[in-house]
Amino acid sequence: MTDAVTALREILGPKGWLSGTDAEPYQRDWLNRYGVAPLGVARPANTAEVAAVVKACRVGGVAVIPQGGNTGLCGGAVADRADAIIVSLSRMTGIGEPDPESGSIAVDAGVVLAALHDALEPHGLMFPMHLGAEGSARIGGLIGTNAGGSQAFRYGMMQDLVLGLEIVTPDGAMWDGLRAVQKDNAGYQLRKLFCGAEGTLGIVTRAVLRLYPTPKQQASALLVMSDFAAAVSFGTYLRGEAGEFLAGLEFFSDVGLRLALKNLPDLAYQLETRGDVYLLVELASGSARVPLDEILASALEWGMEEGLVVDGALANSGAQRAQFWRLREEQPEGQRLEGEQLK
The missing domain is CATH 3.30.43.10 (Uridine Diphospho-n-acetylenolpyruvylglucosamine Reductase, domain 2)
Incomplete structure (x- = not known):
């Protein structure tokens, strides 16, 4: 030693x-x-x-x-x-120039997710991975755990957002799989093996990630559902109504919400009704012409008529949208402050 x-x-x-x-x-x-x-x-x-x-x-x-x-x-x-x-890999934080033609960017594995978001913002591009820990989570760790994030419903898991990887294998060799090809059927898709492997097959040192145009508009809603079966039924209906505009569909329970509200004084719940089951819904579009608010409002009205939705509200501003998502994203912090727990 x-x-x-x-x-x-x-x-x-x-x-x-x-x-x-x-x-x-x-x-x-x-x-x-x-x-x-x-x-x-x-x-x-x-x-x-x-x-x-x-x-x-x-x-x-x-x-x-x-x-x-x-x-x-x-x-x-x-x-x-x-x-x-x-x-x-906290010292390996290089971010390459985004390539709008291929819709990709090369980054070091130590890049913090929020830093990548900030770097892409001036280019009108986004990396569609968002989660509560994005201020400290690093790209290599997100790949190693095959992170999902709040927009996995629309854009997929981390393995769906990785186009290429550079890996150091357990014998100290380097595998160069840094490809920026989206329609790639050239043999084994080895990069998939490392997404979710948690470092057991090698250490990710660099990655080529898939990018998307930044949405020009978003519509979000916080819903109280009558039960879990109602949440599933409403989600199925919304998939049919919103189609490719459905960017996020996140469930959480009142257990997690209660702990977050108890332990984080600046967190605010903005509906009149509480329930056992909640849904966070978000629609997004790259075009300003799509009537997202109408689509979501119509779906919410249908859900209430069917007895699936007990209460709900559409975000009327970016600030309110952020408050809705904080109710979901701060729940791990609320649980941590409560004491020891099983995960």
Whole structure:
């Protein structure tokens, strides 16, 4: 172990190797339930250093735990044994220029999701992955966990948004699968193997991601449903009515909502009625000519007539839309503040 640590210090230098108190911020998971002190934290600055770290650990018999933004809720990004190192890609944050013709962009695995959103905004393009932890979640971790996000209903999971990958395999070799082709049937789609593999098959170092034009308009609603079966029935109806404009359809329960409202004083519930089951609905379009508000209002009226929707409201501004989504996205924080939990 000593030889491996010495090798890692030489490979990474003082900025790239953390140990002792400097490594403590990486040691525990977001819920502060899991994690033991590892030998140290490797913070490589490029793919070559990632490969060198993996090779040194393989020679030295040291376990490797890849870590993105460490926003997971299951303890998968922290060490469960002392003879291990954490590999954090937090120094690898390069964002390439978006290519509007291919609808793609190349980014390093350590890029924070919110930083990617900010970088794309001036170009009229978006990466359709949104979740409560986007201010700290990193692209590599999102790929490793095959994240879904709030718009998975329209755009798919993370594996559907990844066009190509660069990977360091467990033997320290590099696999270059950085392709920007959307209609790609050239042999095995190896990139799919790494989406959801949680670092067990290799460490993602760079990715080519699929982009979409930024919607020119959105229509959102928060609905109280009579029960879960009603939520399913209403969702089926909405899929038929809204079709390709249906961007988000998210369920949550009153259990999660209650904990969020209890523990986050700035969170506000804006409907008169509470229930056991809620739906967040969002329509989006790249054209300003599509009557999204009419489509959603008509669906809401139908749901109430059928007894599926007990109460509901359409967002009348971007600020209210954000408040609706916070009710869903802040629930993990509300649960964390409540105490220990099973996930």
